[in-house]
Amino acid sequence: MRRYGIHNLGVIGLDSMGNGVLGGWLLRDEFTTALGAGAVNGTVCEPGPGTRVVVDSTGKLSLTGGSVSFSGGITSWGDPGLWLSPSVAREVGRLVIMEHTRTSLSGNTVAGMKQTAAAGTFTEYFQFSNGPLYASKPTGIIRVGTYAIGQFFVCIALRASGSLFFLKTGITGKWKLKYPGTAGAIDPMFVGMSSFNDDFTSDYLRVPASKWLPAPIASDGMSVLATTDGFGHAEGVSEAIGSGGSGVAWANTLGTWQVAAGVASASALSGGEAIRTVQSTTADVFIECDLTRSAGNLGLVLRYTDSNNYVYLYHEGTNITLRKVVGGVDSEVLAPTAAPYGAGRRISVSADGTAFLIFYNDLAIGAAQTIADAALQDGLLVGLYTTNTGNTFDNFIVRAIGNDGENDQIDAYG
Numbered sequence: 001m002r003r004y005g006i007h008n009l010g011v012i013g014l015d016s017m018g019n020g021v022l023g024g025w026l027l028r029d030e031f032t033t034a035l036g037a038g039a040v041n042g043t044v045c046e047p048g049p050g051t052r053v054v055v056d057s058t059g060k061l062s063l064t065g066g067s068v069s070f071s072g073g074i075t076s077w078g079d080p081g082l083w084l085s086p087s088v089a090r091e092v093g094r095l096v097i098m099e100h101t102r103t104s105l106s107g108n109t110v111a112g113m114k115q116t117a118a119a120g121t122f123t124e125y126f127q128f129s130n131g132p133l134y135a136s137k138p139t140g141i142i143r144v145g146t147y148a149i150g151q152f153f154v155c156i157a158l159r160a161s162g163s164l165f166f167l168k169t170g171i172t173g174k175w176k177l178k179y180p181g182t183a184g185a186i187d188p189m190f191v192g193m194s195s196f197n198d199d200f201t202s203d204y205l206r207v208p209a210s211k212w213l214p215a216p217i218a219s220d221g222m223s224v225l226a227t228t229d230g231f232g233h234a235e236g237v238s239e240a241i242g243s244g245g246s247g248v249a250w251a252n253t254l255g256t257w258q259v260a261a262g263v264a265s266a267s268a269l270s271g272g273e274a275i276r277t278v279q280s281t282t283a284d285v286f287i288e289c290d291l292t293r294s295a296g297n298l299g300l301v302l303r304y305t306d307s308n309n310y311v312y313l314y315h316e317g318t319n320i321t322l323r324k325v326v327g328g329v330d331s332e333v334l335a336p337t338a339a340p341y342g343a344g345r346r347i348s349v350s351a352d353g354t355a356f357l358i359f360y361n362d363l364a365i366g367a368a369q370t371i372a373d374a375a376l377q378d379g380l381l382v383g384l385y386t387t388n389t390g391n392t393f394d395n396f397i398v399r400a401i402g403n404d405g406e407n408d409q410i411d412a413y414g
Contacts (some may be wrong), residue, residue, distance in 0.1 A: 023210035025049060027084045027191065030204045035063040045084060053117040053190070056080040060195065068202050070195035072107070083117040083192030084205060090187035093211030093241035094158040097414035098193065099203040101151045105131050107198025111154045112136070117190040124163050124184045126154050128198075135165040137183040143364040144178040144350075145357065155410050157213050159242070160234060161185045164213065166407055175407035176352065177214075177286050177399055182234075183362065208413045214406065215244025217285070218278045218382075218398040225259040226250060228278060232395045245397070253277045253304070253383070263292070263392035264384065275301050277383035284401040287382055288348045293317060293341060294390025302351055303371075304381035311376055312385050313349055313358055317341050320365050322349075322358060326373045334358065337366040344394070352401050353377075 029045035029052065040063060041054035054061060060073045061080040073080045088094065098111055112125025127134040127141060134141040144165065153168040155175065162181035168174065191207055213235060221231030230236040230246025250257070255274030258267040266274030283303060291298050299314030308328040314321060319336035339360040348359040354372045358365040384393050400406035 023208065025206060026088055026209055027205070027207040029084060029206075031063045031066055031068045031202070033063065034065070037062045040068075040082070050084040050086075053083045053085050053192075054081070055118060066203060067101075068193075070109075070193075070198065070200050072199060073195040073197055077110070077121045077196055078118070078194050081192060081194035082205075083114075083190045084207075085117050085190065087117070087188035087190050088207055090158055090160075090185065090189060091211060092158065092160050092235065092238075093213045095208055095212060095410070095413055096154075096156045096158075096191045096206075097208070097410065098154050098205045099151070100128070100154060100193075100200055101202070102128060102147075102149055102198075102200045104199060105149060108196035109198050109200050110194045110196070112156055112193075113186065113189040113191045115186050115189065117192070122192075122194065123186050123189075124156065124181070126156070126165060126167070128152075128200075133167070133178070135179040135181060137162065137181050137362065140362070142179060142181075142359065142362055145355075145368065153414075155414065159213070160238070160240075166402070166410060168410075174402050174405060175410045176402040177407060178350075179359075180286060180288065180348075180397075180399060181362075182346075206414050210413055211241055212409060212413055213240075213242025214399065214409075215242060216397050216399050217245060217280050217282070218248040218396070219245030220248075220264075220396045222259050222262050222264045222394050222396070225257075228396070232397045248278045250383075251277050251381075253381070254307070257384075263394045264396075265392045266386050266389050269387070269389065272387055274386050274389075275304070275383060277301065277304055277381040278398070280380045280382050280398055282400050282404055282406070283378050283380060284352050284403045285382060286348065286350045286399045286401055288346055288395070288397045289384065290344050290346050290394045291315060292343045292392045292394075294388055294392075296386065296388030296391065298384075298386045298388070298391035298393070299347060300349055300383070301385045302349065302382045303376045303379035304383070305375065305379040309375040310379060310381075311351070311356070311371060313347070314385055314387075315339060315341060315347060315360070320347070320358060320360055322356065322366075322369055324371055324373065324376060326375050333371060334366050334369050339363075339365050346395075350401065352403070
């Protein structure tokens with residue numbers, strides 16, 4: 001199946017399938033001509049550019065019906081596997097885009113990039129694994145959700161270090177941010193896909209020449225008090241593709257706050273707490289912040305409507321807890337869950353409709369949680385939470401999940 005719609009980015013032309021193209025391709029394979037198992041390695045990508053590099057010791061990989069087909073595989077990562085040559089240099093905003101159709105939840109499918117075009121493990125990738133969905137960085141994989149049988153579109157958007165991982169479910173779905181990774185810097189890289197005892201097909205694998213990263217809704221490196229400075233993320237600091245998020249006003253929602261020496265902290269509590277917020281453009285967000293604890297609790301607040309209705313999560317030195325306040329009643333959502341503390345480590349939360357995922361130090365904390373209260377679906381204020389004036393916050397970032405089409409510009413590149 002092919003696709004899909006252009007999203008107001010000034011299309012330069014149309015490819016042979018009628019898709020919009022913003023600037024051509026570095027690598028592109030639509031798997032057009034049928035080739036049997038054992039006959040794919042070394043063939044030229046169609047329509048190109050690129051050449052296929054295949055490892056398939058058991059004859060499980062073939063091209064048929066305009067797709068590459070993986071029918072199971074041996075218990076060895078990268079066999080069967082397909083990569084495109086030549087390698088691609090790592091650049092901020094470089095996109096790797098591919099389609100996947102899965103017919104079962106068994107086995108593992110890997111889609112992403114690695115250092116060499118040969119059998120073996122990938123380095124930065126999506127992994128569909130028996131129901132859970134993972135995003136990977138060089139130091140390990142991170143559970144970022146679940147999936148069902150069907151068609152998916154994968155986009156990995158490279159940063160100087162790390163990647164933004166996007167997933168779209170079905171042709172009519174939205175491109176959703178699943179995880180904003182900060183680790184991983186392989187350069188150059190080979191892009192491809194692999195099966196580990198799994199059946200799946202892929203319609204295409206593409207690396208567009210044009211580059212893109214989404215700008216955050218808010219980004220703050222805590223250099224000034226009143227508004228965000230845009231320096232909470234690496235692209236903002238370097239003024240590269242993906243910069244933005246400055247000029248959003250902070251409010252002392254509870255207590256009083258200050259900024260000094262590049263960090264924010266509460267200068268005075270109210271009723272033992274302090275909350276500082278900015279206004280988001282959507283309730284469905286991925287929020288990140290670096291925390292350093294002195295005492296008490298510190299974390300994030302989101303879906304804040306008023307003092308009687310909001311969601312908050314915090315680290316208390318040993319565990320992370322997720323709570324909600326509805327109609328003034330404070331209740332626990334995720335019980336205290338172990339999360340070994342380290343100064344300056346990053347806490348993150350994804351709020352996607354009624355589904356909430358928490359991360360700390362690039363690890364998922366607990367399972368996905370559901371908050372379905374009507375009062376907590378539309379609040380646009382997000383920010384910082386503390387119970388101690390010695391706790392500090394840095395590198396605060398708010399990104400759109402994509403439910404309102406914020407990331408659908410990807411369609412115009414792929």
